[in-house]
Amino acid sequence: xxxxxxxxxxxxRVLPDDDLDAIAEELEHADYDVEExxxxxxxxxxxxxxxxxxxxxxxxxxxxxxxxxxxxxxxLTTSEIIRKALRRYLDVA
Numbered sequence: 001x002x003x004x005x006x007x008x009x010x011x012x013r014v015l016p017d018d019d020l021d022a023i024a025e026e027l028e029h030a031d032y033d034v035e036e037x038x039x040x041x042x043x044x045x046x047x048x049x050x051x052x053x054x055x056x057x058x059x060x061x062x063x064x065x066x067x068x069x070x071x072x073x074x075x076l077t078t079s080e081i082i083r084k085a086l087r088r089y090l091d092v093a
Contacts, residue, residue, distance in 0.1 A: 047083075057082075 071081045
């Protein structure tokens with residue numbers, strides 16, 4: 001005889017049967033628009049006309065510190081600062 005399947009959260013906590021029953025109960029009585037849920041995009045939003053590509057770049061410690069300081073000062077991510085700088089340098093919208 002096989003062991004019953006267990007379910008875990010994203011953090012690895014095993015969900016007891018009581019939690020699973022509560023989730024099932026909530027779903028049975030919830031008013032979800034299934035068609036709307038199916039059409040939702042998953043993942044990160046597009047940055048341009050197509051999925052973005054990761055481009056690894058090496059930065060010397062001083063440049064990295066300057067980028068990090070600017071990002072913190074402008075309440076942006078390091079990636080946003082680098083994209084902003086590249087767009088200005090390359091004169092691309």
